[in-house]
Amino acid sequence: MTAFQIFLIAALAAVGVTLVALALRGAIGRVAALLWLAVVSAGIVFAVAPNLTTVIARAIGISRGTDLLLYLLVLVVLYGFLAIYLKLRRVRRELTLLVRELAIREASAGRGEPRGEGEPRGEGAPAGNREPGGGRTT
Amino acid sequence: MAETAVSIDRSVALGTWVVIPVFNEAVVIARVVRELREVFPNVVCVDDGSGDGSWEAVRAATPHALRHLVNRGQGAALQTGTAYALRRGAERIAHFDADGQHRVEDLARMVRCVADGDCDIALGDRFGGDVTRVPAGRRLLLRCAVAFHRVASGIALNDVHNGLRVLSRPAAERIELTADRMAHASEIIDLIARSGLRVRQVPVTIDYTDYSRAKGQHWTGGFRIMFHYLVGRALG
Incomplete structure (x- = not known):
């Protein structure tokens, strides 16, 4: 087993442990956790036996894993x-x-909500009456 | 700008709420709003998260000053102003650009068109009159946009992406802009084409100043707008 294989397995295992911890705490859903665990597990399997990817690839007509x-x-x-x-x-x-x-x-x-209701609606009062002037509170 | 006597019925003017999206227009916005309010008292300015003092200028210029705390784009700002004006009982909604390229007397003619019931929506048409006023590069770009919409939206307009529009209250209630950025101008054409609302194109003059041209779209922006528009249509 090469050094990189060991590193890869350790890293994937760490991700797996994190996933389990998150799932137990309820931070992620059970289904999501199981799916991700499946992916991580597959990763570990392929890290241990790299040739397995090629076997699967050959089976579906791809030359290399x-x-x-x-x-x-x-x-x-x-x-x-x-x-x-x-x-x-x-x-x-x-x-x-x-x-x-x-x-x-x-x-x-800023100008008190009541003024807003049914405001102009086109009746012909002069504009001066409608403009709030100092309406804004600052 | 022109001291032309803009004649419009007082009640028509009061029922018309003019929505101006403002993004970094501190230099010009006060003058634009002042001239507008001489005729149309109800001006809604939506400051779209400017960082140049536009908000202070807008607040001083109109009692209907709204502010987007985060920049959301021109389409979003127009829709915000429209929603606000509709809640306050507006009978008509007008769109007006902040950079001073539109003329109040043009707007008044368009408002009359909608108020008289000639149409539900009036769109400004810069190619309806003296076309030479439009810079050549601009003309080419816009002609392409027009051709694009003839195919994409199935509606034959003279001018698209003209910021000057007037909508009756029922039309404004039916047209809700969801394209937050510049693609709203394309979206609105689609919505109009599908709604069956009566559209009238009114010849208007665009005053191309160095300022407005600097703020305007570069031609590459046209592709970005088209992209946003198509993505928006594809994803709904």
């Missing part, structure tokens, strides 16, 4: 980017709605 891992990695990374992008879009949208509501509330609070 490292190629198989590369293709899987590309899929996972692409999916990850898309998922994060969609999440970011949603968060941005929510941020906009929040900032909007704050802006409207701040402006309305």
Whole structure:
């Protein structure tokens, strides 16, 4: 066993222990924890027996085990980017709605909400009556 | 700017709330708002997280000063101002640019068009009159945008991405902008095309100053806007 194999196994095992600890504390869901543990376990198996990846790759028509891992990695990374992008879009949208509501509330609070209701609605009183003047509290 | 007597019915002017998105326009915003309020008293300025004293200028210029604590883009600012004005009972919503490129008398003509019931939405059309006033590079870029929308939105307009618009209250209630940045101008065209609202294009003059041109879009921005617009459409 090479030094790198030992390092890899230790690192993966550390990730596994962390996952278990997080799951026990309820920080991550059980299903998610089990899925990640499966990935980590597979990693340890492949670290111990690197040729296994080639055996699996050959079975599905890919010549090298490292190629198989590369293709899987590309899929996972692409999916990850898309998922994060969609999440970011949603968060941005929510941020906009929040900032909007704050802006409207701040402006309305400055002059006391009652004035807002049914304001101009086009009846022809002079503008001077409508403008709050010193309405803002500062 | 022009001391032209802008004639508009007082009640029509009062029912019209003018929304101005403001982002780092401290130099010009006070003058723009002052001229506007001589005709349209209800001016809503939405400071979109400026860092140059625009907020102070805006607060001094109009009682309807709103502030985005975080910059969210022009589309988001327009929608904020619109939501605010609708809550306060606006009968019409107008969009106006902060940089002084629009004329109050143009806006007044568009407002009359909506107030008279000739249309639900009036859009400013800078190609409706003397086209030579539009810088050549700008003209080419905008012609491309127009052609793009003829295909993408299925609506034939003379001018797109013109910041001057007037919407009746029902139209403003139906059109909710979700494209936070500059792609809102494309989004609004889609929404109009799908809504079946009656649109009228009104010839307007854009005063291209060094200031407004410096603040305006570089031609590469057109591609960014198109990208945001297409992503927005694809993802809904």
